Amino acid sequence: xxxxxxxxxxxxxxxxxxxxxxxxxxxxxxxxxxxxxxxxxxxxxxxxxxxxxxxxxxxxxxxxxxxxxxxxxxxxxxxxxxxxxxxxxxxxxxxxxxxxxxxxxxxxxxxxxxxxxxxxxxxxxxxxxxxxxxxxxxxxxxxxxxxxxxxxxxxxxxxxxxxxxxxxxxxxxxxxxxxxxxxxxxxxxxxxxxxxxxxxxxxxxxxxxxxxxxxxxxxxxxxxxxxxxxxx
Numbered sequence: 001x002x003x004x005x006x007x008x009x010x011x012x013x014x015x016x017x018x019x020x021x022x023x024x025x026x027x028x029x030x031x032x033x034x035x036x037x038x039x040x041x042x043x044x045x046x047x048x049x050x051x052x053x054x055x056x057x058x059x060x061x062x063x064x065x066x067x068x069x070x071x072x073x074x075x076x077x078x079x080x081x082x083x084x085x086x087x088x089x090x091x092x093x094x095x096x097x098x099x100x101x102x103x104x105x106x107x108x109x110x111x112x113x114x115x116x117x118x119x120x121x122x123x124x125x126x127x128x129x130x131x132x133x134x135x136x137x138x139x140x141x142x143x144x145x146x147x148x149x150x151x152x153x154x155x156x157x158x159x160x161x162x163x164x165x166x167x168x169x170x171x172x173x174x175x176x177x178x179x180x181x182x183x184x185x186x187x188x189x190x191x192x193x194x195x196x197x198x199x200x201x202x203x204x205x206x207x208x209x210x211x212x213x214x215x216x217x218x219x220x221x222x223x224x225x226x227x228x229x230x231x232x
Contacts, residue, residue: 020226040217052166068160070178078117
């Protein structure tokens with residue numbers, strides 16, 4: 001076990017690990033336990049009652065959080081011709097084609113947070129699957145990052161669009177903002193995320209869908225939320 005710092009231990013004392021809080025109480029505690037000298041990110045971790053190894057039980061999607069994430073994302077767009085010009089005009093940080101794919105491969109270049117591609121560029125981007133995939137950067141139509149509407153995709157990402165997807169242990173990890181947002185804005189973002197995840201419930205999922213829901217700051221302890229108090 002890693003050694004915990006003094007602030008973490010003090011924060012942990014405020015949390016009763018034997019109970020599951022309602023959303024408002026948990027987010028109130030989040031603000032109390034955030035003791036770092038920087039504006040910590042608040043993350044939600046959702047364990048689902050599905051088996052992501054089966055295609056019909058995959059849970060994946062994206063949404064624009066009502067108050068954004070508090071972080072401005074750098075966006076790389078794979079496009080050519082008029083669509084490349086559209087991407088530049090819409091505020092893409094990097095726009096290109098084969099030359100950017102080569103830069104990623106040969107220089108291990110990752111100065112971006114999101115990758116968007118027009119469908120005609122997927123033959124180029126597809127060759128980067130083994131590099132982008134493990135980092136969660138591969139464009140996907142379900143998350144709106146493979147699209148001809150490059151301008152809309154960029155507007156949504158810059159406005160605070162987040163992607164949610166299962167990891168190998170059937171848990172979704174998604175940021176919902178910064179501590180400085182305050183309880184009300186964090187609650188709005190939390191509710192929007194949970195609503196999207198609940199709507200994305202696969203027909204093949206059986207039994208309890210929301211197994212556990214935890215919120216935590218970058219440096220703080222996890223706070224469990226009662227999944228039965230979240231409308232599904």
